[in-house]
Structures are given as C-alpha cells and as structure tokens.
Amino acid sequence: MNESGRAYYYASADGQATGPVSKQELRKLLKQHIIHESANVIRKGDAQWRRLSDILPPQGSPYSLAPFKQKQKFHALAKGEVGKGFLPILLDTYAIAFKNFLSVFLAVILWALTIWIPYIHIGTTIAIANLPVDLAKGKIISPTCIFARRYRQFFGEFFIMASLMIFGIVTGSCLFIIPGVVLAYSWMLAPILLIDKGVNPTEALTLSNKYTYGNKFSFFLASIALLISFAVLLGLMSLISPDLGMIISILLAPVMGISLIAAMYKRLVLLQAKEA
Structure with a gap:
C-alpha cells in the first residue's frame, strides 16, 4: 500500500496513538470492531482529534449513522408498528434475560462494588448504561467488560446528557407528573445512542425521541406486563419464604x-437500521 495514504492515527483502548493507517485500513478496523465509530482520530499535520464518524462517511453499514440523517425513516416508526405487538417485546425481554442472566447480574454486582472508587465508578456506570447495546446485538458479554477504559472517555458527554435528562424529567414531573413520565420514555434510548452511535448529548436526546415516537405505548405496556409477571413471581416466592421473595427481587x-x-433498542434501532 502507498505509504503516503497512511495519514491517520487513532486512539486505541489504552489511549495510545496508533498508526499511521489509511482510510481503507480505518474502515477495515471499524468493520472488525477493533475500533468504534466514536474513536478519536487525527490526521498528520492537524492540531485536533476528531471522531472517526466525522472522518468516514457511512457506507450502508446496518449500524451506521445514515438512517439517523434521513428524516423520512422515522415516519415508519411514527406509525407505532411496535405497539401492535408488545407481547413479542416482552418475550424477547425474557429470552435476553434468560440467556445473559449470570453475566448481567455479575456485572451489576461489580458495578455496585466500584461505588467506593469514584474514578472507576464513572466508567462502570457508563458501561452498565451501554450493556443493552451488546445484548440487543446478541453478543455474549463478560461481567468484566464494564471495566473497559474506553467508557471513561464519554464522561463529559454522559454527564451533560444525564443532567439534561434529569432536569427535563424532574421539571416535567412537576407539571402533573405525566409530562415527566412521557419524557422518561422519550429519552430512554439516549444513553445508548450517545455511546453506540457516537453522537453528542443533544443529538442523542433528539434521536431517542424520534425513535420512541409512536412507540411509547408499546414500551409502557411491555413495562406493565413485566411488572405484573414480576409481582406474581415474587408473590409466589413470598408464600414460600418472605426472605426468598426479597432475594429473587434483588437478583x-x-x-x-x-x-x-x-x-426495545433491538426493535426500534437495530432492526430499523437493517431494513433501511
């Protein structure tokens, strides 16, 4: 390969500048999931790092940013098609939970143990918020994945987005509660989109609102059905032993x-992107 085309360096998982590489090599690394769309990239002679998604325009990848930039794609979502079948959502939830129960539970335990280590806890909190992405993609996760260094690079954006979400939801809740509930459902995908798609905090909130538009009721029904089934299970366990019911709820x-x-992310984002 012509060395003159290798003009880019990218930040690896440990924060080191790696390269030089060409644009073609960057695309190959992205396709192999060695780097992420949100990875920092710099070109020889430039003074500032940029996101990889700014360097490489989408080329039809099922997880690229292309669908987000085409407003007409959201019209299909606005029909509320997911609302016609909240039962499949519920069944999919059970399937994902059954398949990944031990890994997710151990990851949550490890997250709780890092509360006493603020710097580490920043990264593990962001990682826990991003777990649904890997689960939605069918990946087998490791509980220790929450300690990956790459999550800490999102601290600034994650803090800004979380602050905006809390302010909006609390303000909405003060207005007869319902607006706050609606905002909570509207923005439920924002933390995932922030990391998975490499967008900024306000774009993540906007995209989450668009994806959930017309589908909030289906998510609400699935949530209620899940709570009811959960309550029935806990009730049965409590008949055997109150302590057993408490343990089951914690688990x-x-x-x-x-x-x-x-x-929900699988149906509203990943499947829609593939269809697009």
Whole structure:
C-alpha cells in the first residue's frame, strides 16, 4: 500500500496513538470492531482529534449513522408498528434475560462494588448504561467488560446528557407528573445512542425521541406486563419464604430492566437500521 495514504492515527483502548493507517485500513478496523465509530482520530499535520464518524462517511453499514440523517425513516416508526405487538417485546425481554442472566447480574454486582472508587465508578456506570447495546446485538458479554477504559472517555458527554435528562424529567414531573413520565420514555434510548452511535448529548436526546415516537405505548405496556409477571413471581416466592421473595427481587430486577431496554433498542434501532 502507498505509504503516503497512511495519514491517520487513532486512539486505541489504552489511549495510545496508533498508526499511521489509511482510510481503507480505518474502515477495515471499524468493520472488525477493533475500533468504534466514536474513536478519536487525527490526521498528520492537524492540531485536533476528531471522531472517526466525522472522518468516514457511512457506507450502508446496518449500524451506521445514515438512517439517523434521513428524516423520512422515522415516519415508519411514527406509525407505532411496535405497539401492535408488545407481547413479542416482552418475550424477547425474557429470552435476553434468560440467556445473559449470570453475566448481567455479575456485572451489576461489580458495578455496585466500584461505588467506593469514584474514578472507576464513572466508567462502570457508563458501561452498565451501554450493556443493552451488546445484548440487543446478541453478543455474549463478560461481567468484566464494564471495566473497559474506553467508557471513561464519554464522561463529559454522559454527564451533560444525564443532567439534561434529569432536569427535563424532574421539571416535567412537576407539571402533573405525566409530562415527566412521557419524557422518561422519550429519552430512554439516549444513553445508548450517545455511546453506540457516537453522537453528542443533544443529538442523542433528539434521536431517542424520534425513535420512541409512536412507540411509547408499546414500551409502557411491555413495562406493565413485566411488572405484573414480576409481582406474581415474587408473590409466589413470598408464600414460600418472605426472605426468598426479597432475594429473587434483588437478583431479577436489574437484569430484567436492562433486558427490556435491550429488547426495545433491538426493535426500534437495530432492526430499523437493517431494513433501511
């Protein structure tokens, strides 16, 4: 390959500048999932790093940014087609939870143990928020994946987005509660989109609102059905032993919540991107 075309360096997982590489090589690394669309890239002679997604325009990848930039793609979502079948969403949630129960539960335990280490906890919190992405893509996760260094690079954007979400939801809740609930459902995918698609905080909130538009009721129904089934299970367990019911709730609650988000992300984002 012509060495003159190797003009780019990218930040590896440990933060080191790696290269030089060409644009073609960057695309190959992206396709192999060695680097991410949100990876930092710099060209020889430039003074500032940029996101890889700014360097490489989308080329039809099922997880590229192309569908986000075509407003007409959201019209199909606005029909509320997912709302016609909240039962498949619920079943998908159970399937994801059953397949990944131990890994997700251990990841949550490790996350809880890092509360006493603020710097590490920043990265693990962002990683936990991003777990539904890997689950939605059918990946087999490791509990220790939450310690990956790459998550800490999103701290600034994640903090800004979380602050905007909290402010909006709290303000909406003060207006007869319902607006706050609607905003919570509208923005439920924002933390995932921020990391998975490499967009900025406001773009993540906007995209989440567009993806959930017309589909909030289906998510609400799936949530209620999940809570009812969860309550029935806990009731049965409590008849055997109140302590057993408490233990089951501690074990299942975080796993089921993460799995539900994964099921929705799979249907609202990944499948729509493939169809596009």
